[in-house]
Amino acid sequence: MAKAKKSRASKQDYLSPQQLVLSGFESPFSNQLLATNRWVMLANNIPWDALVNTYNRQLGNKFTGAGSINPRVAIGSLIIKHLCNISDRETILQIQENMYMQYFIGYSSFSNEAPFDASLFVDIRKRLTLEQINEINEKILAIIDKKADTDKEQASNDMNEQDPMGNRQSAEENVSGQIKDAGEPPAPTHKGSLLMDATACPQDIAYPTDLNILNDAREKSEELIDELQSNLSTVKPRTYRKVARRKYLKTAQKKKKTKKEIRNAIRQQLQYLKRNINSIH
Template sequence: MYKYTELQFVMPDDFFLPFGGKLNKENRWVQLAFLIPWWKIEAHYAHSFKPSNTGEQAMSVRIALGALIIQQRLHLSDRETVRQITENPYLQYFIGLPQFQEEPPFHPSSLVHFRKRFPDDVINQVNDWIIAGDDEKDDPKTCDEDGGSVDKENDHDSGMEATKIEVVPPAELEHEATEDAPNQGKLLLDATCTPADIAYPTDLSLLNEAREKLEHFIDLLHAPLRKEVPKPRTYREVARKAYLVVAKQRRASERTIRKAVGQQLRFVDRDLRIVEKLKEHVGLTSLSARNYKLLLVISELYRQQKEMHSKRIHRIEDRIVNLSQPHVRPIVRGKAKAAVEFGAKVSISVVDGFARMESLQWDSYNEGTTLKASVEQYRERYGCYPEAVLADKIYRTRENLQYCKTHEIRLSGPALGRPAKGERKEQKRQAKLDAAERNAVEGKFGEGKRIYGLGLIKARLANTSATVIAIQLLVMNLERRLRLLFCRQFCPLFLIIREETGLAV
């Protein structure tokens, strides 16, 4: 059954607003605003600017970090983030605006600068504050060096005035480590690759892109000399046609691809020699800093591809797989979806459902080497070693086993050597329980990649990409705090069951 609506179009003035000019205190963005210690983060943010009374006033820390959190939580582009903030009063409250305004609070390009002002180590420290629940322990009114209070309720009016707050290292957040403290808790460890937003690289496509960039550089360098020196021949049409003949084939043979790569290498070599000759006449003043950096990347790409082609190999150290993001490296994971991924490799730890970043590197590494550092960080945070470390087989090296044995830590998995006859059943039972509990860290990866954009990092710089990854872990922990807050208010019985059973929310 369907009933026709009499009024399909309602005028904006006739639209009913239920909240009567007041925000709903139970809204998630209102609750999130109270979970973040803005007054502590401002200490670092203020020091990222030069002490000066001149120039345009910078955006407050709440606007900068709040916009980044909104972007990652809603999985938006820079422009769409500004549009959503402009249209939504709850988002404007979250970034600290005193009242609703119809004008955009900042330009979309400002988000690029916001990402640069928050390194990943600073975001990780904010993550520690949120996990430790410092929003409940501290008051927004902090004291300065003279003992006076500094009110941070209206931090949108404070601008960039630096508060007298020292950034507390993560080790001092929760407990002071003691030598005789018994082992408590469980530490879950794992690593994953966070793919960058790049096209799947092939030797032929990379060389073709490099050749096109070099041809553009030749045009720029020759422009001041067009009346004096004839333009060198680059055979760009011949090179383009040779590339398309192979690229359009559905399944080109290995011999055909090798021949095409050799052709593109010769074209790139010719263009590099032309650029060197033009540099002698005009220098590199016609190239911007970005283009000059790209020229250096292309030179290194040519060296790598030339070496692999001459030696008939497909591996080389620090292999470049993208010209605009030369820091991205291939990470061999051996997964069913893709054997090789291209991005940063991130190791995280999970304690009581909260995730922390333990290591982030662009080069591939053995995550088993991070176990000791992760356990020591656990001891600094909680004042004791964990009772057990739940990780996969790659962490079970002899060195890690000896380390865990020294500190009376149980490392998940069977012990070395042949087990006794009566211990096999117990080991299988314990391994099954550990595998069930270790699913939490796998779930964090799935949650981050399916919901928060961890499966495709769209930032282009190495430092901003690390910031985006750290913020996504921060957002996941904020969402968990919201769920715990909801259970504390509306489901007290569920909290009692959770404490007795250890069930993660």
């Protein structure tokens, strides 16, 4: 029986982003890719050279043995998979059908073939250690933070150009004065029913069995007796709290309880609770 063929990864070499130009991407629809597309913008902001160097450190001697998969194809496919939150097979299909994703992973032209077999994702994840993943994340986050600082500085410069004489402060004072004159905000007009899902419950809520409820009630009655006795000069009545607690735990901590044991434990707790209630009265 012939073995099923696997579409393995192509052995194309890695090209630095400095050598891959957007206008050089040969689209099958005879038009250029949009520079405002999210994958094109993301590809231009990611430090591919630094990520590829981090990835290549795990390959060992690349001059011996079969050639490895293009590092940008491997890293870019992982980024697409986690950004879109899709499976390994769906990631390969999306890349095969989307020319923007192919540009993101470093292709110079559109291809109808899959970049590699979906089973190679397992080998790629095994190859990247936790330290390398953290290093890749730090490099990407550094680019994002730098871009955010640049946008913030640009927005501040634009605001200063629009208001060079400091009229912004007077405008804010006028707005604050209008808010004070308006008084309290009007009450919300939207109404409706709130639907809540109780499928996820906190773990600290125990199942309400009769024995547990009686034990809680007994402990509350003992606290009430202590509170009342502290304000009176009478002798504190006997509650047998230690004996009651010991008998409760003797039954409650058993993994398997018979009906007779449960009935006896419930009867005992009822008797202690009845005695405490009489003392309270």
